[in-house]
Amino acid sequence: MAKLSLEEVETIAELAKLTLTDAEKAMFQEQLSDILEYAEMLQKIDTTGIPPTASAIPLKNVMRPDVNTLSLDNEEALFNAPQTDEGSFKVQAVLE
Amino acid sequence: MKYQPIIGMEVHVELSTNSKMFCGCSADFFGVAPNTHVCPVCLGMPGTLPVINQKAVEYTIMTGLALNCQIQPHNVFARKNYFYPDLPKGYQISQYELPLCLNGYVDIETEESDTPKRIRVRRAHLEEDTGKLTHVNNHSLVDLNRAGVPLLEIVTEADIHSADEAYAYVTKLRQLVRYLGVSSGDMEKGAMRCEVNLSLTDPETGEWGTKVEVKNLNSFRSVRNAIAYEIERQTKVLSKGGTIDQVTMGWDENRAITFLQRTKEGDTGYRYFPEPDLPPLDLDPAWIEEIKTGLPELPDAKMARYTGDFELTQKEALVLVEDRSIAEYYESVVAVAGDAKGVTPKLVSNWVSGELFRLLGESGRNIADVEIKPARLVALIELVNANTINQPAAKKVFGVMFKSGRPPQEIVEELGLQQISDEDQLVSIARQVIADHPDPVEQFKAGKETVINFLVGQIMRVTRGKANPQLAEQALRELLQS
Numbered sequence: 363m364a365k366l367s368l369e370e371v372e373t374i375a376e377l378a379k380l381t382l383t384d385a386e387k388a389m390f391q392e393q394l395s396d397i398l399e400y401a402e403m404l405q406k407i408d409t410t411g412i413p414p415t416a417s418a419i420p421l422k423n424v425m426r427p428d429v430n431t432l433s434l435d436n437e438e439a440l441f442n443a444p445q446t447d448e449g450s451f452k453v454q455a456v457l458e
Numbered sequence: 459m460k461y462q463p464i465i466g467m468e469v470h471v472e473l474s475t476n477s478k479m480f481c482g483c484s485a486d487f488f489g490v491a492p493n494t495h496v497c498p499v500c501l502g503m504p505g506t507l508p509v510i511n512q513k514a515v516e517y518t519i520m521t522g523l524a525l526n527c528q529i530q531p532h533n534v535f536a537r538k539n540y541f542y543p544d545l546p547k548g549y550q551i552s553q554y555e556l557p558l559c560l561n562g563y564v565d566i567e568t569e570e571s572d573t574p575k576r577i578r579v580r581r582a583h584l585e586e587d588t589g590k591l592t593h594v595n596n597h598s599l600v601d602l603n604r605a606g607v608p609l610l611e612i613v614t615e616a617d618i619h620s621a622d623e624a625y626a627y628v629t630k631l632r633q634l635v636r637y638l639g640v641s642s643g644d645m646e647k648g649a650m651r652c653e654v655n656l657s658l659t660d661p662e663t664g665e666w667g668t669k670v671e672v673k674n675l676n677s678f679r680s681v682r683n684a685i686a687y688e689i690e691r692q693t694k695v696l697s698k699g700g701t702i703d704q705v706t707m708g709w710d711e712n713r714a715i716t717f718l719q720r721t722k723e724g725d726t727g728y729r730y731f732p733e734p735d736l737p738p739l740d741l742d743p744a745w746i747e748e749i750k751t752g753l754p755e756l757p758d759a760k761m762a763r764y765t766g767d768f769e770l771t772q773k774e775a776l777v778l779v780e781d782r783s784i785a786e787y788y789e790s791v792v793a794v795a796g797d798a799k800g801v802t803p804k805l806v807s808n809w810v811s812g813e814l815f816r817l818l819g820e821s822g823r824n825i826a827d828v829e830i831k832p833a834r835l836v837a838l839i840e841l842v843n844a845n846t847i848n849q850p851a852a853k854k855v856f857g858v859m860f861k862s863g864r865p866p867q868e869i870v871e872e873l874g875l876q877q878i879s880d881e882d883q884l885v886s887i888a889r890q891v892i893a894d895h896p897d898p899v900e901q902f903k904a905g906k907e908t909v910i911n912f913l914v915g916q917i918m919r920v921t922r923g924k925a926n927p928q929l930a931e932q933a934l935r936e937l938l939q940s
Contacts, residue, residue, distance in 0.1 A: 417736075439501060450600055
């Protein structure tokens with residue numbers, strides 16, 4: 363597979379909300395391309411006739427009854443939050 | 459209008475389960491103190507694992523069946539990745555390639571045609587809701603009570619062609635989820651939220667225009683208004699030779715305009731992949747069959763039965779079917795009336811959609827609180843049929859029954875409302891009325907036929923409304939013609 367383009371790296375960075383320097387972009391271009399190349403080994407395996415699977419564990423149909431369990435109280439829920447206000451997590455304004 | 463609107467809708471329905479989609483926290487969030495129905499799972503803390511709420515799956519299957527969808531035997535949940543503070547995990551667990559329900563339809567009533575119009579449902583899938591953001595000055599407050607509440611997304615094909623059709627579709631959808639009892643369907647409380655994909659087609663070239671998405675449609679009124687507004691806006695742009703950009707618009711209810719929200723994120727931006735934390739869901743056909751058997755009778759089937767077996771008109775049936783509890787009350791009265799002579803489904807319909815609706819509206823009470831036992835409404839209709847009381851008296855009795863639930867016979871006696879059907883008595887009253895009103899009597903004899911109503915009215919006045927009007931008129935005519 364061809365190397366990841368610089369543009370693709372920029373798109374991925376944007377989706378991850380990361381601002382990268384040119385040097386970082388070049389570095390991640392290398393690293394991400396290596397990862398893709400590594401994963402490409404799987405493409406070589408012949409999977410004809412094998413149904414696609416979404417899970418590697420031999421489990422299915424795990425469900426729970428619709429029953430309420432105890433929630434955290436408000437102080438516990440916010441315990442690790444850097445900033446809080448009026449019982450809520452406080453974050454920088456996000457307006458697109 | 460030159461352009462034809464092509465509309466597809468996405469409706470999110472909040473399922474009314476006790477607990478959230480993947481954890482045991484209460485799914486109730488409306489009016490609840492912020493961040494009190496949260497736990498490590500729905501807060502997205504590392505090391506936690508989601509477990510599927512069986513009831514949410516059941517509700518989705520119920521809705522899918524009611525939407526005439528094929529329920530898919532093999533289901534996989536997927537991660538939809540994006541960063542926003544209302545999404546604690548950084549991804550939403552949803553379904554992508556393998557949704558629970560596929561290829562259904564909903565039939566809606568339209569003004570233009572007597573036959574219902576079919577809106578195809580492309581898919582319906584299960585996902586989790588996000589939290590709620592409140593923007594204050596330079597920051598946002600995050601409440602995650604709603605995060606993880608089961609959400610059903612229903613997507614139509616682009617079969618809708620006007621604001622009215624969209625309105626009819628959403629109304630029908632709300633009726634269905636309420637009949638099924640899977641959601642409150644309250645748009646005002648966010649239990650149903652709509653998005654619209656709209657483009658205009660030039661009928662001459664047949665070319666499809668650019669698709670614009672409109673979000674934030676949180677009331678029935680805004681569905682209608684936003685679509686009408688957007689059709690007008692796009693028509694104006696296209697008429698001047700302009701082009702439409704592929705964007706997401708928001709609807710501002712207060713200013714009644716759409717506004718640019720953001721440029722549209724393509725599906726690839728969400729980097730969907732199968733949710734590794736949830737094993738696949740292979741539905742047992744026996745379970746689906748069991749759910750199917752347990753479905754309540756749905757509005758379309760009821761309509762067919764009411765207009766068929768009950769011989770109601772389309773219009774009469776429609777008002778009764780609209781709300782499931784009204785329909786059930788109506789049917790329980792009809793069932794009791796089964797053996798009673800002359801108490802037809804039509805007569806029962808007149809009482810329910812007439813006096814009962816009027817009093818419910820006046821009192822602001824709910825059908826569930828109505829204390830008139832079906833057998834007592836039947837008894838009241840029988841009293842009218844047997845000429846024991848006349849129609850105005852029956853309405854009076856019904857009013858007392860509505861307040862107290864007491865049996866009609868008792869009220870009739872207490873208020874002395876028994877109709878006077880004794881002919882001798884009526885003849886003597888008629889004679890008196892004729893003697894007291896020489897002028898009208900002259901007019902009648904001179905051929906002014908309608909004066910008879912005035913004279914009957916006089917008998918009703920003298921008897922304080924208790925005279926049998928038909929017999930009273932008969933007595934008058936006999937005396938006047940002799």
